[in-house]
Amino acid sequence: MSELIKHKLSSDSQCVQTSCPYCGVGCGVDIKVEQGQAVKLSGTPEHPANFGRLCVKGTNLLATNHHQGRLLHPVIHGERASWDLAIDTVAARFSEIIKKHGPDAVAFYGSGQLLTEDYYVANKLMKGYIGSANIDTNSRLCMSSAVSGYKRAFGEDLVPCSYQDLENTDLILLIGSNAAWTHPVLFQRMEKAKSVNPRLQIFAIDPRRTASAELADCHLPIKPGSDAALFNGLLCFLADNQGLDQAYVDNFTNNFAACLELAKPWTLTRTAAYCGISEALLTRLYRAFIGNKRVISFYSMGINQSSSGVDKCNAIINCHLASGKIGKAGSGPFSITGQPNAMGGREVGGLSSLLAAHMDIDNAKHRDLVQTFWQSPTIAGSPGYSATELFDKMAEGKVKAVWIMATNPAVSLPDRAKVEQALTACDFVVVSDCVAGNDTLAFADIKLPATAWSEKNGTVTNSERRISRQRGLLKPPGEALDDWQIITRMAKAMGFKQGFDYRGPAEIFDEHARLTAFNNNGERALDLSGLTGLTPQEYDRLKPVQWPVNAQYPQGCARVLSDGKFFTGNGKANFIEIVPAAPELACSEEYPFSLNSGRLRDQWHTMTRTGKANILTEHTKAPEVTLNPQDAKSLDVTEGDLLKISNNSGTAYLQAKLSDAVAAKQLFVPIHWNREFASSANINRLFAAIVDPISGQPEFKQAPVRLEKVQIRQYALIYSPQPLEPFTAGLPADCHWVKHQGVRGPVYHGYFEQEITDLAEQLKLDISQAIRAGAPGEEAVSNSWLSYQSEHGSQFIALGDEGFNAFVFLSDKPIRLNDSWINELLSGKETSSEQINALLLAKAPKNRGRKVCSCFSVYEQDIVDAINNNGISSVEALGSTLKCGTNCGSCKTELSSLLREHEAGERETVQEFIPSDEPNEVIT
Structure with a gap:
């Protein structure tokens, strides 16, 4: 790549270097543009944030970049x-x-x-x-709690670490961060660092066993909201076990004695009990912090999104100040941002x-x-x-x-x-x-x-x-x-x-x-005086650079605070006295479950972009609530059942996902679904507007809720070439739907608490109208509809003049169809009704389960079969056999989880599709 960021590759093509619009990692992206169209994308090899790596969302940016659904005019x-x-x-x-x-x-x-x-x-x-x-x-x-925490301690909103520190450290604490899914490229850098340096230890501190815990040497499943107590306990442990850097404390900090005095009651025994983990596990963490000279505390929403998030941030920073593990290579409190x-x-x-x-x-x-x-x-x-x-x-x-x-x-x-x-x-x-x-x-x-x-x-x-x-x-x-x-x-x-x-x-x-730079005089670290006066051409060629950029650091500064100078009144860092606080709303007999929220691997915020791409919806097609199998048994819930989650703030309906990754009486729900993609799956409606009193950041990691199984009388699965907003808008309140992007158009799952009479006829009409609206001048005539009824009472209808245009499956039992088979039917290759009928009556291939690797379309059952049949025991071997994990790497933690769970004998294989005598619909 030449020094010019934007340059011609040929007479009608050019490579444009830009940045990914998703998380705060800030990956560089190279995009080939031909005749005004983006045709190819890859990671920028020389960008210091990612060195060519991209996660699955970044890899598929171009699939989300079409103009469908754009606002084009005021x-x-x-x-x-x-x-x-x-x-x-x-x-x-x-x-x-x-x-x-x-x-x-x-x-x-x-x-x-x-x-x-x-x-x-x-x-x-x-x-x-x-x-x-x-x-x-x-x-x-x-991020506002992180801002306030840094300002209280350092006098300025100042992240003291760089990504290089993740690769040059001895210990990484992942605190309330599922980086494997939320910041995958940084997680891949951690994976690489651990493979190069086997001495590198990683501890995952999170109530939930996330994908990130697959890389960790130790997972601490602490009680929700107990982080501040854990780090108060660490501060006390440092003082009692020669873990302090007294010279650093004396020369560069304020208020240590008062801070330590308030932390002293947090003994190992009290802290372990409060956090809900064993003393042995807590001791292992504390001794690792003392025993390693270089420590990175990598924290995110699990810390920030709390009614006491600022105090949690400062509890972490206190431990780094007390041990002098700050302003040095491979050390520091590293808050990772969520947005670009x-x-x-x-x-x-x-x-x-x-x-x-x-x-x-x-x-x-x-x-x-x-x-x-x-x-x-x-x-x-x-x-x-x-x-x-x-x-x-x-x-x-x-x-x-x-x-x-x-x-x-x-x-x-x-x-x-x-x-x-x-x-x-x-x-x-x-x-x-x-x-x-x-x-x-x-x-x-x-x-x-x-x-x-x-x-x-x-x-x-x-x-x-x-x-x-x-x-x-x-x-x-x-x-x-x-x-x-x-x-x-x-x-x-x-x-x-x-x-x-x-x-x-x-x-x-x-x-x-x-x-x-104006009247700065070294009073603020944010100083871009070295970037003033750029011409438009120099601005266009600007290379990635870390601030401050000034006379002292003309090429930018990777590490701040290395000189012990802070931006407080006296130039010293402030220890902050911390009194740990539990979440403001506690669980009760009426609301016995603790709700936690977060992000999925392949989706982003409210799915404005990622929801457009079929490849990004394959990993998780519907909003799910993850609950412990013990709780599922007590509620008579099986995988895929529709559950109602409710409290005083609202109600949401989601599919059940069973996993021991969450403890009993804890739930996890993704944040992404909204009215554009589901009738009633917006989970933030269940969180009260309780905020940190300093930062104003809401508490999104804990809400008391009730969980109930919903009895469904009728199920629908609809493959339509056009959105069916009139249909979904007109459904009664006890009819719930979810939409995701299919290969040819939207796919709807419907759940009806009361059976709707003549639903098939209503859907025929709505789909025909949608097709006419999407392609003016074309008619969808009634005699093009094919209809089948099974002996079990289930019904299938399809629209197909030249190949299939639409499918509707109706049943009184859950419908679980193999998407790869449906995609073949939607390919348009079959033109006659006889051929269509033959396909419908053919035995469909077995259900391959959830898609794990989006890049190479590798499904869960493919991986399980490879493990069982080929004796595979490593992620690398799976990659060699199936290619999964060899492109963006976002699925590697899930591959690791499947290997671990299968070898432990804890996972059942995915059930095969069982055909009936009728066309391929799942009746069971």
Whole structure:
């Protein structure tokens, strides 16, 4: 690859280097573009974050990049409008409300999907021109506790570690992090480091045995919410067992004695009992921390998403300060971000409690500095509303206008009922997004079309403080604009003629860099003075670099705090006194189960992108609740049954998944499903809006719930070439459905508590109408429908003039069909009804179970058969035989789990498909 980031490969093709739009790892991506189309994708070999590696989501980015479902034009109250009219309308309404009710009556709600340049101008408009700090972001939901923890300890939001530290350490503590699924590329770097250095130990600290525990030497299944006690106990253990670096404590820290005094009651015995693990297991962890000179504490949502998340972060940091394992190669407290630009948003003040350039809104000197630099008419004088507060104020009528950018709070915030109430009550709701519909857009008065990742141009900052360019490689569809363009047009329409006259993102980045350097004088680590004054060409060629970038570190700085200098008042780090707190809501006789939530391997947030790709839905097609087999037995639940989860906040319906990865009376549910993909599977509705009092971050890792088995009278499995929104919208409340993307169109699973008469006829009509809507001018005539009835009362209908267009299976028993066989039927190769009939009557191949390897379509049963028949005993051997795990590597932990479980004799093989005398439908 030449030094030029964007260059021609031939007369009509070029390679564009950009960044992946998913997690906070910030992987570099090379995309080959031919004649305006992205045709090939691979990881950037020289990008320091991934060195060419990509996870399964990154590998399949191009499969999600089509324009289907995009918002292409501005929309006002359901009607297409021009950009001028849309912007003028938004500006007029915001201005009117500000004039009548004051600047705090309006708000912005942003996203870690925004680029730094987008974030910067939004923050500038709200805090420096409108004069309110009411701009918050969905990063509040995942990273704000880490921000507060770092600021309390170091004086600045400062991640002290680099990815290289993961490969140059002796001990990694995975704390509340399932990195194998949430940050797969970093997990692969850990796997590689462990294979190279057998002395490297990994401990997984998590109530759930996640995929990441497959790599760990030891798993500590602590009680939910007990992390702070565990690390208070470690601090006490360090003091009692010569684990302190007293010289470091004396020279570089404050408040150690008081902090230790509060931790002393947390003896080994008390801590083990409180955490629900054995003293032997706890001692093993504590001795490993003392016995290794280099230790990385790698923590994520399991720590942050808590009503005491900030204290948990500081409990971890306390142990690193006390042992001097910070600011050194292979050591430090490493908070890993969840979104591609959560860090960039923090840099420019995207949270309502911050100012740009790591300055504080409650600091008069900082306010004056920012206003002077911006030459703005005003500056916000106090923190604005955090995410949950913002929606509370909307519901109360105090915030009368909100602009939501690139996020879906109706799904991602806790207590959905309250969020919906707020969006309904708000006088004026504006949403700018790249999709035409989602749960939040349903409430929008005005919809503004924004560019998607492959069209956006700017910068992002990953979890190790590394700034990378995200380059627009495709022309935006329709009238979509970059977020910074929409925001600056809005600012000018509101009358702010100065301050927003940018010609491109390079000018915005330059202003951001200059602000980080303005009157800095070494007071803040965030210093991009070495990147000021870049020409547009230099900006375009910008290579990935870690801040600070200044005269001292002209090529960037991989490791901060190595000199023992912190950014507090006296330049020393602060020990924080910690009193461990249990989750605010405890389980009870009425709500005996503890609900935990998190991410899946192949899905992302609310599935706006990943839900488009069939290959990414194959791993987990429906929302599941994982429960312990003991609990399943007591509830008479089997795998695949529909379960109702409920509490005072709401109700959700999910399929049962049985696993001893969760303890008795604990449940795990993924966060991704929403009204676009399921009737009633949004799990965040069950979490009350309980937040950390310092960070405002919600508690998403513990909620008391009740679990009940749902009795289903009728099941449906529908393969349709077009979405069936009219059908799903018209179903009664006791009819539940789930949708995923199939090879030819959406696939629906229906669960009916009461049998619907003439459901087959209704579906024929709905599918025919959907086909006509999707292909105007074509008719789906009734005589093209084939219909079969089994002796068991199950029914199959199919639409097939030239190959199959649609399938419907109806039964009073669960329907489990082999997707690979269905995909063959949908291939379009069979044209006559005789051939179709012959296929239907043929014996289908056995059910191969869940797809484990998405890259090479390797199913669970393939792997089990290889283990049984070929004597395979290693992940590498499975890769040699089946190719699984040899591309992106995201499935390797599951391969390891299958090997372990099968060898232990704990896993049954997947049941084969049992055909009846009728066409291939599963009756059992």
